Amino acid sequence: MAGPAEWSPTMDATEEIQKICVQMKTDVDKFTGVNYGEFKAVKYRNQIVTGGQNYIIKVYVGGEEYIHLSLYGKPDGVVTLRGVQQHKTEDDLLEPFPK
Template sequence: MSDLVGGFVETRDATPEIQKICDKVKTEVEKETGRDYVEFSAIKYRSQVVNGVNYLIKVHVGDYLHIIVYVNLPGDEFSLLGVQQHHAKDDPLEPFH
């Protein structure tokens, strides 16, 4: 991985790996938002290498969510760190807590 430890990298198109991360935390996102999602599709993402990797992901659910997911190394644990609802398609992915 060529990303440097520190800030989030530029926004990239979601990959099948990013979709798998979304799938792992979907139930937790549903609990957090109080909604059940038929569609839960990763669109864009940014990553940040820490002691593991933080992923900031734009998810299409009819409208758009921004979620932050921490994935440990070697990648067997997934933790939902935050959810923002009611985003638009063109809203930039900006870190939040």
């Protein structure tokens, strides 16, 4: 696991990461203007920061399409959408991106 303020290596999505994605789907749909039929977390990276964690999550949304989510999670379980990158592929690397 990465130390404070370092991004973790890319890891396979866990059940917890999938739950976060399901929780954020409505916000992602509003942000992008797209109602994604499929929404399956595939890979993720996280970063421990003061007061919570940052996440970058690769989400499969159907066909050959993936999106990347930038999220911030507080210790109390509240997660905030910070940004979305659309039109990604299975092979695109998960890199931190601006809001």
